[in-house]
Amino acid sequence: MTNQPSSRQAPAAAPVKLKPLSFAFPFLRKGRGQSGSSAQFTDGNEIYRLLAEREPSGAYLVSRKGMWHGGIHVTEAGAGQSLDLEAGLRCIADGVLIAYRANKTYPLSEIAATGSESPVQAPYSTGFALARHTMEFPQGTKLTFYSLYMHLMSLEDYANFPKRDKPSYWSREWKVTQHAQDKPSPGGNGQAADLSQQGLRVRKSYPAGEIIGVVPQGASVTIGKKEKGWGQVTGLQGASLYPPQSGGYVEPSDAVGKWIYLGHENGGPVVEEVIPDSMFDRVIVTTNRTCTASDAQGDGGGIAVKAGDLIGHLGRYDSLNQCTSGTRMAHIEVFCDDSIQSFLEQGRAWVNQHGPHKEDWAALGLSPEPTILRIAPGTVLYQRTQDKRFVPGADPQSRKTDAVQVYSLAELARDPNRRVTEPHPNPNPGYPVNWWHVEGVNAQGQPIDGWVCDFNHASGRVTREFAQKWIDFECLSDDHDPAHTIFATTRKWVDYAGGAEVAEPASRSNLSPLMVTVYDALFKKGDGKQAADELCTLAQTERGGYPWLMQAASRLIVRHESEWANPSKWKQLVTELEKQTGAKPQHEEEQKRIETLAWWDEVKAAVPGFPGPEIFHIHPIALGSNFVNKNLVCKQCGAIITLTSDFLRKIAPDASSDFVVAMARASVDLFSQYGVNTCRQVKHLLAQAKHETKRFKEFRESLNYVSYTGQSLYNMAPTAINSGFARKNMTFPTPSTKIVWIQKHLIANDAAYGEHCFGAKEQPGKDFRGRGLLHLTHYETYKRCAQAIGYPIDRQPELVENNHRIVNESGLWFWRDRALGAIADNPTNLGDEGVKKITHPINPGLKGLPERQQFKREISAMFNQDFSSGCTDD
Known part of the structure; x- marks a missing residue:
């Protein structure tokens, strides 16, 4: 046994703090190297490159055919080659699933085939999942946004992929x-x-x-x-x-x-x-279900989902025009209502006023450290000489950036080849000054790379920015064509798409007012005669400025009617098109598809507060890039201490790849949230956790005491055993009969011992033994932790051993609940004696103290080497 229920007095009510929303990118990277295990993406720029190289169509804002497009496409044959398709699509943020549709079998479009009596059949998925999310910043200012995952796999198709898990929200x-x-x-x-x-x-x-x-x-x-x-x-x-x-x-x-x-x-x-047939081929709204206590965003009901949860897999979507077979793809988008404009304004105003004041961030429970490195246009990327000096280079003009660059500081810090600490910063800004290796594009469209300094860069403006400021995001709203093209009229689109003999069909003057606004935001040079061409090829790698032009486009938040509403509006586009081409069976089938794919009206009718179809679209990767990577900065010495997989592999060589990924992610998403924000705390936390979990391999305490006699077992844990008897109202006439009962029912029976000693009247049949990073123990502790972290571990204690995020978060909650951070940060608690003081609240018997102290010494040495810690604690 490890920790006991806390006997300290509950602290006085603290000011309401904000709980940061957790984010994840919507897919995992395919495994690399010998391990072959998949991993989370941590760099949005890597995803931009992947989409540009592998997905020629389905880009954000504009398709290559001149149609409006409010999301991104991922295909099996394209970006899917580098993705873990078995792992499927993942939810981008904590929230609730409010609606979905699953196909039992894919609907079929049929097109007459030339020279054949049999029509060509093109299956397509109408399956989707729709999640609602809420973020708050500053206090009292909230934004509700939605993430949509279209064209998901059918039940029948899952039979072709037995290793793929079906979504948990499917009724079964x-x-x-x-x-x-x-x-x-x-x-x-x-x-x-x-x-x-x-x-x-x-x-x-x-x-x-x-x-x-x-x-x-x-x-x-x-x-x-x-x-x-x-x-x-x-x-x-x-x-x-x-x-x-x-x-x-x-x-x-x-x-x-x-x-x-x-x-x-x-x-x-x-x-x-x-799986009941009644679940398939219809829109199911889940908001009439009662949310559990674990649903931190349950206003209005729904099924709780967390960032990174499985949403579904790529479904079939065969083209009607090309009649290609076996195409699997997904469409991912994020949208919200008009409140986004006010939300951004209020957040930026707060950051402008309070950003430098760390105590104001602390009052909201947020990290006071910027998370983003921004390099403004016109910044010269320096070169590093052999004697390790940084200089502008022989031709500074050719090394001057021509587009905004945005990086995650945490992502840059993960790569030791991309950061060099400035040994003599002048003037001292109050935190370590670093040189960072970055890429960009110059005015001639040529890729360049070099170094920038994150404070007082001599040849340009380089700044550290807060994610809450949504740096460079811009809301655009103007008149636009209702037929979902980028042109002012459907006729102008037909001329452009069909190659009509008209003057300058791609000209800026032919665009809708909205797309003129978009074009002007992206393209500052040129005469605009090829505006449509430039917009249609935003994501292509052969364009100068890649991937920075794509990144710039991804930061435009654009108001446009959803393509999943009002399917009848597409008819005017078809009518205009057929004036030039004549009637074609593909057009009729496409209209049928569009009508079948629509779902907006059904959801709006059943979900209070759901917006109308005129919505603001947000690029899902840009949103994730802004919030996924939050660097952890030591509040005492200023070192960036976001944990890397390489470092975790050093201290936990036998841990599973999934745990290593989860712990690295926890250092980004959770450490600051639970007050773990100094080098000393991280070292102590890892040392204690390494002992409790047997070197990060076992997250459930073994209670199998086969080697003990009944008497020695009772002598070892009388409090735990007697509490079980009291809870069950069990009494014995003599001590010897009690020992006989213990021998018969508890010796060598791990499950029975756990239920008896760590069960609860409220949850019969379950045990609340030590689990997780620091071995959370006892029902009341599980219950309080469940209320704090938003997972139902008081009803499903096994989550604390099976879900790596919960393994970590429960341990971090315990760390904060027992005020262990204050002990670790106390400058008098150094060396082995400091480990002893940290151990007592975790295990009052100081069990395993020598190993805990040894782990602390080993981890500190590796930590100081990897993170240049300035905190002396040994």
């Missing part, structure tokens, strides 16, 4: 098959069981707990958590239970919270997954 049941042949046992009076009463036993605990009853063959149940081939029943779909003994009786509700086997017996699976 488990049907008991004919291979489940358990029967009630004979009654107490010898009454034999009815031979027809066969099914699947329900046990109080697995694998050999008390039998509650038998679920009949053909009946369906719903399952919550799964463990080691067993599933916990959350509901019976109208089914009754056979009693455990013939002639007896059992209430169906008794099965809830108990366990059934999910494996194979008698030649086949005892249960099979069944």
Whole structure:
């Protein structure tokens, strides 16, 4: 056992602090190297390059055919070659899923084939998922935005990819098959069981707990958590239970919270997954469901989702024009209503007024350190000489940037080849001054690279910026054509797309007022005669300025009607097109597709507050880039201490790749949120966690005491064992009978010991043993942690061992709850004695203290080498 419930007095109510919204990019990078495990993207510029190199169509703002496009496309044959497609699309931020549609099988478009009686069939997905998110900054100013994931995989298609998990928000049941042949046992009076009463036993605990009853063959149940081939029943779909003994009786509700086997017996699976037909091929609005306590954004209901959660997989979307087969793709977009303009204005005003004042950030519970490095146009990128000096170079004009560059400071700091600390900064700005290696483009459209200094750069403006300022994002709103082209009229689009013999079809003068505004925001030079061409090729790599032009376009937040609403408006475009081409079957089929894809009206009718179709669109990668990477800066010495995978591999060589990724992400997203913001705290936290988790490999405490006798077990943990007896109202006539009971029921029975000693009346059948980064222990501690971190670990304690984000966040919450940061930061708590003082609130018995002290010394040495820590603590 490790920690005990806190006995300290609850602190006085603190001012309301903001909880930063967690973000993630919507897909994972395909595994590299020998491990082959996938990883999270951390650099938005890497994704921009990937989209530009691999996705010739489906770019943000403008498609290559001159159509408006409010999102981005990712295809299996394009960017998908570098993505982990098995891992699927991921939710971009914490929020709630408010609506979805899943195809059972893909709808088919049919086009007559030349020279064949059989039409060409082109499947396409209408499946989508829609999530709602809310961010707040400053206090009292909120923005509700939505993320949309279109063209998701159908149920039938999942059969082709057995390794891909179906989305958890899909309704599903488990049907008991004919291979489940358990029967009630004979009654107490010898009454034999009815031979027809066969099914699947329900046990109080697995694998050999008390039998509650038998679920009949053909009946369906719903399952919550799964463990080691067993599933916990959350509901019976109208089914009754056979009693455990013939002639007896059992209430169906008794099965809830108990366990059934999910494996194979008698030649086949005892249960099979069944997804109700009623779920498919219709818009399902989830806001009428009651949100759990874990839903931190549950206003109006919905299904809670977290940043990085699986949303779905790329679905089929075969082209009608090219009749290509087997195309898989997804469309991802983010949108919000008009409140975005006021939200940006208020946030920027607050940053302008309060940005330099760290105490004002602390009052909101936010990091006071900027997270973004901005290089303004006209900045010369310096060269580094062999004697390690930084100079403008022989031809400074050719090394002068011609476009804004924006970098995550955390991402730059992760690569030791991109940062050099200035040894003698002058004047001293109060934090370490660094030189950063960056890329850009010059006025001739040539790529350049070099070094900039993040304070008082001699040849240009380089600044550190706050994400809350949404630096360089701009809201654009103007009149636009309702037929979703970039032109002022549908006729002008037809002329351009069809190559009509008209003067200057691509001219700026032919664009809609909105797209003139967009064009002028991006292109400062030239006569505008090829404006449409320039807009249609924004994302192409052969264009000068890539990827900075794409980055600039991604920071335009543009008001335009959604393409998923008002499908009838596309008819005017088709009508105009057919004046030139004549009627074509592709046009009719395309109109059918558009009508089938639409969902806006159904969602708006069922979701209060959902906006009308005139919305502001936000580039999903730009949004993620602005908020995903937050550097962790030591508040005492100013070192950037965002943990890298390379560093974590040094201190945790045997940890799983998933854990390493999650811990690196936690240092970005969670450390500052829980007050872990100094070198000393990070070193102590990692040392303690390394001991508690057996070198970051085991996140659940083992309670198997087979090597002990009953007496020694009782002597070792009398408080925990007696609390179990008290909770269960169990008494014994003599101490010896108590020991006999312990020997019979607890010795060598990990599950029974855990339930007895760390269970709760509120959650029968569960145990609340030590789990997570610092071994969270006891029901009341789990309950308080659940309320703070927004996950239902008080009802599903296994989350604290199975979900790496929760493994980390629960440990960080415990660190803050026990005020361990103050102990670590106390300058008198140095060396081994400091480790001892940190250990006591975690384990009052100081178990494993020598190893904790050894880990602290080892981690400190590696930490100081990698992060140039200025905090002396040894």
